[in-house]
Amino acid sequence: MTSAIAAADSGGGPVAAAYIVFLVLVLSYLAIMAVKLGRIEREVVQIVEDLDRREAAASEAAPSTRSREPVG
Numbered sequence: 001m002t003s004a005i006a007a008a009d010s011g012g013g014p015v016a017a018a019y020i021v022f023l024v025l026v027l028s029y030l031a032i033m034a035v036k037l038g039r040i041e042r043e044v045v046q047i048v049e050d051l052d053r054r055e056a057a058a059s060e061a062a063p064s065t066r067s068r069e070p071v072g
Helices: 002-009 012-061
Strands: none
Touching: none
């Protein structure tokens, strides 16, 4: 009886190894995606800051058209 149980248990090693390899692959993928997401987030923040600076510079450089409109 014990030999039948031992024979059934002997196939668990490769299955466990496959699960471990799969887990390592999934964790590696998640780590890579987290790094890419962080990089993209920094780039988006930089783009928004650049646009804000451009808008501020454009509004300072452009004269106001309301003060030049004729009244009446």
